[in-house]
Amino acid sequence: MKRVDRLMHQAIADRIFPGGVLLVSRDNRIEFFEAYGCADLFSGAPVTKDTIYDLASLTKPLATTLAVMQLIQESRLGLDQLAVSVLPFFLDPLMSQVTIRHLLAHSSGLVDYRPYFLYLRQFPLKERKEQLEKMLTRERLVNVPGRQVLYSDMGFMVLRWIIETIAGQRLDHFLSEFLYHPLGLKRLFFIDLKEQPCNENIAATELCAWRNTLLKGKVHDDNAFVTGGIDGHAGLFGSAVDVARLISVLLSGFKRQSSRSFFTSDLIQVFWSRQTPSGRALGFDMPSADGASCGQYFPKTSVGHLGYTGTSFWIDPEQSLFVVLLTNRVHPSRYNVGIRRFRPLIHNEIMVNMDLSI
16 A cells, blocks of 8 residues: 555645545455644644544535434335425425435435525524525425436435434434444534534634634534534534444445444445436435546445545445545635545555455
């Protein structure tokens, strides 16, 4: 793995990201695990193997999707159940056709993004979540449900609302109760902005103009931040080790290797199956034909996801292999996009070193 190590050091030198943690596992054994660079350019704090990162959109597969899976496993929710059967508040008649499957596969017809925070920040914090949900009910679909894939933060905001309605508790509390706490994942959590600041070893993200501060221990995503830090599309923080532990549980369940799996193998297989020609599974991404971030050697059956802040994971279920790459590439600015070139390179090199570049 010397070439992999050199690529990570070169990425730091080339300022692709200030710091990062790379973890590679195969057959329940860690093959590579190193920390690089700086967690905070202003304080000079180094990255350690325990550094916690803002996981951004990894929240979608590692939090929201798993909460949906739990509700399905408990027979409290169905994949093809209509969203309006839980939330009968939407104004667009087309929303009556949207299923949980559509929301997970980004084929609901909801738009990709809205800067809700610009409107919501005028309200007191305690009122913003309710105001957000009112705004979601007024959204007009841009496509007929199931016709086209459009990656949508809004769909996962709706899923968070559905989960909380059925579970009767907040998303983060539900996840901690049934999954994170039982697994001992102390470095995988949401940060409630209404509570005391988090003093953990957290990597800094952006110098945010509208918040007038360096973001550290506060979610980078504007829409998640404005409602308190907890939502279905963003808000999860975690270390590479705890992300890896969670992936290991899913992978063991998928391959029927553990009697203590939280999800049945059949359910995981459904969620890790390609749903649309565009490459989406349910809550997870899959390699696309036009240049995937996991490079050219991960098979088409792989699943993973990217996070805007510079985070990612990719799983090859066939080889019981996964790669976790956590960086703070948005520190100090989101306009550094060099990681787009770097991600395929590092994943290709890992697969070459693992003799899987066939």
